[in-house]
Amino acid sequence: MIIGLADELKASMERLRDEATIRSSKEHHGFLFEWAELKSDLQSKCIQLGLEETYQVYLKTIYRNYIKSFMRIHIFIAMVHTVAVMIGDQNPDSTSIDGYIYILGAILTCLCSSIYLKKNMVMQHWCVEHIVAWSTGLVMSFTDFIIGIMAFMLNNDILRSCYCAYTISCLYLFMPLTNLLSLMPLTTVVSMLYSTYFTFTAFNKSIEDERINVDLRYLIPDIIFIVGLNVVGVCFRIRRDCATRRVLLTRHLNVKENYLLKFAKDQENSLLISIIPAQIAEKIGQEIRTRIERYKLPQMKRPQYASEFARKLFIESHYNVSIIFADLVNYTHLTTTLDIKTLVETLHDLFQRFDQACHEFNVIRIKFLGDCYYGVTGIPQAHPFHAHCCIEFGRSIIEQISEIRNLRNLDIDMRIGVHSGNIFSGIIGAAKWQYDIWSKDVDIASHLEQTGVPGRVHISKNSLKYIEAYYEYEAGTEKATRDPFLMREHIKTYLIIGPSEFMTQSKEWKTYKNRLKTKPTQKNKTNFNPLLQYTNGKDAEDQMLLDYNSIKSQANLQIAKDINKLPIYKLGIKEQLFTRMPRLDAYEMEDFTANRNISTFCLWFSDWNWESSYNSEIDEFFKISILMSFLILICVMIMEGVNKIIHNFASLLILYGFTLIYASIVLILVWLRPVMTRCSPPRQKLIILLNRISINIERMAVVRIGIFLSLVLCIMSTALVHSMFCDPVALENDDDLIYEFLQGGHRTLCFNSWAVTECVVLCLAMIFTFSHIPYCIQMIAAISITIYYLLIIFIEFDLVYESSLVTNKTVRAEASHVWNILTVLVIYQLMSRHILYISKIESISKWRLEQKKENARVTEESIRILLQNILPTHVVKIYLSNRLISEPYYEQHEYVAVMFATIIYARSGSIELKLLNEIICDFDEVLGYYKSPIKVEKIKVANWSYMAACGFDISVGDTSYSTKLMPFQSMFLLNRRPNTKSLASAQVPRMTGSKRQEVNTHLEENTSSETDTDENSSSSEWQKRQVVMTMANFALDLLASMNSFNATNQLERGNEEPPIMLRIGKF
Known part of the structure; x- marks a missing residue:
């Protein structure tokens, strides 16, 4: 039973992919999302596919891992800071106070965060994540504030906040509020608290009048710094949420594609093994897929595979098998007395019963030849009961025909012939494949x-030697003793009476029969198409939707089941080296292999081609990264622009102007393409040129990296602009300035050192938030900036940084600057690694998805080729989409032409299948030219006879079809044309240029003149003449092809061999 349909399957798969979450673009090497709808579009896709709940579960799993990492990092930072405070203080009492505060604050922070690790509590109470985030954020903030407040209250000292950047960054990076809008109130409150604290630290005491006021030149950089931290945090959070959703959606699409691919392969398998036994079907399917892959190669590379494109013979030899022929007696009487519908229904009922009996007795049905039904047993696996199975099958169908005879009151019966011997089995030709068997034993x-x-089973002596003890028998028919062929082969025959007593008591036979009963049916072995269970188009559409929803639900269930297997973090060195490889299924092996293909330190792909492909992909978040860097540059300009002393105003303006103009140009170029896609196509040459530049920036990884490094350089140049014009030697020799500093009246020497540090912190955070930049490039840039800035702090401008506010009285100011940089550097690079890791896992999944789609496409193409080579296209569509799987199908045609072409060949006694295959392939190649206007259909090949018909595709009265003929090239044929020189209908495809057009025009003119002048001739009569002419042309072309074959192969066969002749009959 054929249960695959290329068009329906393709439509179903395209429907699934249209409903899928990610739009694929070959030009963009993957997934493309509109920038304005980046996050909302992903979220809507998750909701549409029913994955939002699964996504929230996955996100909570990730956040539990985040909380664990955060607790470790926070404890480590608190301990290191406490040790630093203890080492630097000479007063043990004050040390213990600061140390206790940091340790206590860290313990409280971890206790608040650890609540989230209780999975059941988080799942049951939605408010837990809010409680954890708010309590953790506030505890971290007040721990930082208490140190400064106590120092002011006890010693009237003003201390700077140590963990402003760290706290705000942790809220965005680690806190488990899955919705950014839910996080914004918390970050706003914490930002306002730190702004208030910075206002307190901006108090400045004047030496002359002992007044205390707020110095805006200190406050403004701190406020802008907090704004910049929130900008980077929001961008980082959006980027991570999008990357996480992409991972889930890609995984979901992969799972769905797995189901689709399995469905497609099941369809292909069902289609093949319903016509061809599995052992041959597997070879044919693989050959089709291989040739499809070969045809995708460039034309210049195909010659090296020319030998593979040659005609192949899919033939197998089998020994010790039994062949059964069953012929319907009085079939001719049925065809003349029954109407077509009743005849088809009767034959369908009968042959369906035969097929069931075939399965019951392990017989492979070969084909129908009109009223003849024949099969074989003992293939593909040989067994000692092959003759028994054939005889039992024959006895069974005799009972079936008796039941049909009584049920329908028909005068019909069956003649059965069984013989045991050796056979060749397989397919021949290039079109309308049909499994067949050949050998003298078959004859x-x-x-x-x-x-x-x-009503009797007629067997040979060869079969009798296998079953002699199992059956009672008698001598064969008199007619058999007079048959010339049987006499020549010395065949003695027998008629089966019935099973013997030995057979009824045979344990071996009973065991074999019981094993046959437990054999799975064809329906159980393959997934049949549910569409076939409906009889009308509306129900078929409903079932397609049901089938889609079923696959969608299965994919969702699989994702929910494998939620803990989704990527969270990269395994460390210990796991890489000492973890044994577990036993994994196919899906788990893909994840395990993907993880092993990413290096631990730099997160590079082990395959550099993968790394190159990943870096060349377009990431829509790159535009947002450019916007973020532009905003950070503006923040840095403001922070440095309010410096108390401007050493070189002209140079400052030039630097500001250059960096701002450059960043603006980059911003415009990067955002030009997405803006232009929403507008009408540009006509101005300048706009077109800029749009091309914008596209190249997105495509070229080197250009993106260059822009990234240039923007980092612009930000750092702006941040260090005042240090460029400050002379550290002159600063150290200014006694008045030094005296004022020692008296506490000056907190800035030459430039605001904390403003510069804050600018560097923003730059480092921006570096690791920047999208689609290799991790090693980010680390090199960040480490280079950090080292350079450390040199500035400790060597070049040590006096300037020594004069700045401290975060603890026992810790030097220079160490406070370094600590602020290192804490932010650690957490941002850690979280950047996480995003990069899941992004690379998503890319691997995406590439595998493309491969699976390609595999599915190849499977669809192979199904299409199979369908074209088994049934007429219109019959397949009707057969598969609008009828029950057990309902017969027939067509009644007003006028068709049928042709039998018998190859007359003086055989030497051996079966020359290679020769037969070459001849049939030549005939099939000629057949390929008769696709239009009237298609010639190959019906079957029976022994050395070739049967074809035409007129199936014509509706009576329909003349609205083209008269242009196009050749058809089967993938199983060489790219050569038959050397025929017959009528114009067959010559049209082989002509080129003006000659082909001339013939087509001539045909159209003849048709037009005939229909215009002959008013008494109906269109149906015209069609009948065209059917006859087409079949006559085809018959002439077969004769010409046969002559060409003789001329080409006569020398190889030997001049003494008579030529092969062709006898053709048409009606």
């Missing part, structure tokens, strides 16, 4: 049937 079985008795 013997056919003659046994022809000379048999209705």
Whole structure:
């Protein structure tokens, strides 16, 4: 039963992919999302696919891992800071106070965060994540504030906040509020608290008048710094949420594609093994897929595979098998007395019963030949009961025909012939493949049937030696003793009476029969198409939707089941080296292999081609990264622009102007393409040129990296602009300035050192938030900036940084600057690694998805080729989409032409299948030219006879079809054309240029003139003439092809061999 349909399957798969979450673009090497709808579009896709709940579960799993990492990092930072405070203080009492505060604050922070690790509590109470985030953020903030407040209250000292950047960054990076809008109130409150604290630290005491006021030149950089931290945090959070959703959606699409691919392969398998046994079907399917892959190669590379494109013979030899022929007695009487519908229904009912009996007795049905039904047993696996199975099958169908005879009151019976021997089995030709068997033993079985008795099983002596003890028998028919063929082969025949007593008591036979009963049916072995269970188009559409929803639900269930297997973090060195490889299924192996293909330190792909492909992909978040860097540059300009002393105003303006103009140009170029896609196509040459530049920036990884490094350089140049014009030697020799500093009246020497540090912190955070930049480039840039800035702090401008506010009285100011940089550097690079890791896992999944789509496409193409080579296209569509799987199908045509072409060949006694295959392939190649206007259909090949018909595709009265003929090239044929020189209908495809157009025009003119002048001739009569002419042309082309074959192969066969002739009959 054929249960695959290329068009329906393709439509179903395209429907699934249209409903899928990610739009694929070959030009963009992957997934493309509109920038304005980046996050909302992903979220809507998750909701649409029913994955939002699964996504929230996955996100909570990730956040639990985040909380664990955060607790470790926070404890480590608190301990290191406490040790630093203890080492630097000479007063043990004050040390213990600061140390206790940091340790206590860290413990409280971890206790608040650890609540989230209780999975059941988080799942049951939605408010837990809010409680954890708010309590953790506030505890961290007040721990930082208490140190400064206590120092002011006890010693009237003003201390700077140590963990402003760290706290705000942790809220965005680690806190488990899955919705950014839920996080914004918390970050706003914490930002306002730190702004208030910075206002307190901006108090400045004047030496002259002992007044205390707020110095805006200190406050403004701190406020802008907090704004910049929130900008980077929001961008980082959006980027991570998008990357996480992409991972889930890609995984979901992969799972769905797995189901689709399995469905497609099941369809292909069902289609093949319903026509061809599995052992041959597997070879054919693989050959089709291989040739499809070869045809995708460039034209210049195909010659090296020319030998593979040659005609292949899919033939197998089998020994010790039994062949059965069953012929319907009085079939001719049925065709003349029954109407077509009743005849088809009767034959369908009968042959369906035969097929069931085939399965019951392990017989492979070969084909129908009109009223003849024949099969074989003992293939593909040989077994000692092959003759028994054939005889039992024959006895079973005799009972079935008796039941049909009584049920329908018909005078019909069966003649059965069984013979045991050796056969060749397989397919020949290039179109309308049909599994068949050949050998002298097959001919013997056919003659046994022809000379048999209705209602009896007629066997040969070869079969008798296998079953002699199992059956009672008698001498064969008189007709068999007079059959010339059987006489020549010395075949002695027998008629089966019935099973013997030995058979009824045979344990071996009973065991074998019981094993056959437990054999799975064809329906159980393959997933049949549910569409076939409905009889009308509306129900089929409903079932397609049901089928889609079923696959969608299965994919969702699989994702929910494998939620803990989704990527969270990269395994460390210990796991890489000492973890044994577990036993994994196919899906788990893909994840395990993907993880092993990413290096631990730099997160590079082990395959550099993968790394190159990843870096060349377009990431829509790159535009947002450019916008973020532009905003950070503006923040840095403001922070440095309010410096108390401007050493070189002209140089400052030039630097500001250059960096701002450059960043603006980059911003415009990067955002030009997405803006232009929403507008009408540009016509101005300048706009077109800029749009091309914008596209190249997105495509070229080197350009993106260059822009990234240049923007980092612009930000750092702006941040260090005052240090460029400050002379550290002159500063150290200014006694008045030094005296004022020692008296506490000056907190800035030459430039605001904390403003510069804050600018560097923003730059480092921006570096690791920047999208689609290799991690090693980010680390090199960040480490280079950090080292350079450390040199500035400790060597070049040590006096300037020594004069700045401290975060603890026992810790030097220079160490406070370094600590602020290192804490932010650690957490941002850690979280950047996480995003990069899941992004690379998503890319691997995406590439595998493309491969699976390609595999599915190849499977669809192979199904299409199979369908074209088994049934007429219109019959397949009707057969598969608008009828029950057990309902017969028939067509009644007003006028068709049928042709039998018998190859007359003086055989030497051996079966020359290679020769037969070459001839049939030549005929099939000629057939390929008769696709239009009237298509010639190959019906079957029976032994050395070739049967074809035309007129199936014509509706009576329909003349609205083209007269242009196009050749058809099968993938199983060489790219050569038959050397025929017959009528114009067959010559049209082989002509080129003006000659082809001339013939087409001539045909159209003849048609037009005939229909215009002959008013008494109906269109149906015209069609009948065209059917006859088409079949006549085809027959002439077969004769010409046969002559060409003789001329080409006569020398190889030997001049003494008579030429192969062709006898053709048409009606």
